[in-house]
Amino acid sequence: MSHQIYQLVTDRILALLEQGVVPWKKPWKTTAGAVAPSNFVSRKPYRGVNIFLLVAQGFGSPYWLTFRQAQERGGHVRRGERGTPIVFWRIDQKTSEEVEGEEPAAEHRRILLRYYTVFNVEQCEGLEVPGAFAVGDDPSFDPIPACEAVYANMPHPPALRHGGERACYFRGDDRVQMPKPEAFRLREHYYSTLYHELAHYAEARIMPRRKLAPWDCGMFRRDGSA
Numbered sequence: 001m002s003h004q005i006y007q008l009v010t011d012r013i014l015a016l017l018e019q020g021v022v023p024w025k026k027p028w029k030t031t032a033g034a035v036a037p038s039n040f041v042s043r044k045p046y047r048g049v050n051i052f053l054l055v056a057q058g059f060g061s062p063y064w065l066t067f068r069q070a071q072e073r074g075g076h077v078r079r080g081e082r083g084t085p086i087v088f089w090r091i092d093q094k095t096s097e098e099v100e101g102e103e104p105a106a107e108h109r110r111i112l113l114r115y116y117t118v119f120n121v122e123q124c125e126g127l128e129v130p131g132a133f134a135v136g137d138d139p140s141f142d143p144i145p146a147c148e149a150v151y152a153n154m155p156h157p158p159a160l161r162h163g164g165e166r167a168c169y170f171r172g173d174d175r176v177q178m179p180k181p182e183a184f185r186l187r188e189h190y191y192s193t194l195y196h197e198l199a200h201y202a203e204a205r206i207m208p209r210r211k212l213a214p215w216d217c218g219m220f221r222r223d224g225s226a
Helices: 004-018 048-053 065-073 145-152 188-204
Strands: 061-065 082-093 097-100 111-120 158-161 167-169 175-178
Touching: 048 082, 061 065, 065 111, 145 188, 167 188, 175 188
Parallel strands: 158 175
Antiparallel strands: 061 111, 082 097, 082 111, 167 175
16 A cells, blocks of 8 residues: 555656646745645645645645535635645554654654645635635746747637636636746746646647646546546
8 A cells, every 4th residue: 555655655756747837946936835735624734745736737726625624614616626645654553643745754663644635725615714814025028929829820729817826727618727927037038938738738639649747637527528
């Protein structure tokens, strides 16, 4: 079981790397970057490798919870959303002590590695979520006309929506989700990220015979639909 969990975490990190953007170095500013990822119910911050796994998902809110926790609080995970695995080391079953994302000291004999699947509150509906965090210092964005024309002149472009902190192409909805332009450190970073997601669109719609990359968000649906 431990080896399977190690492989699960490794696969998730590799998938993030293969997206073409190093997950711990995003070209846009994160609104929740100053707040550690935390459990929505307990407000307890996550630790160890879990911080990396959660921050790399690019959501604007730092709050996470399990599928059951969302239901217990009158909400639910939005259909089609995919959770993020986090790991726990359970040390000495008599004391039931858990250390998140960190390997325990050698003197503990009984060790159980477990993992849970959590969802960001932005993936949920029906929850009372704390107010949004401010993004960045400079809200201005000066578009580059030539770059804007690339998307504007596409014959059948996907829908383009801005908001949150995810840059992704959703195949099922045929749309590109981008952070707000002003969240990017450089305007060139915005367009390079947009074009990267448009390449996923082209792979799915213009070149459908090619096998879709595993990071296509449209394939990451909880109900298994595309």
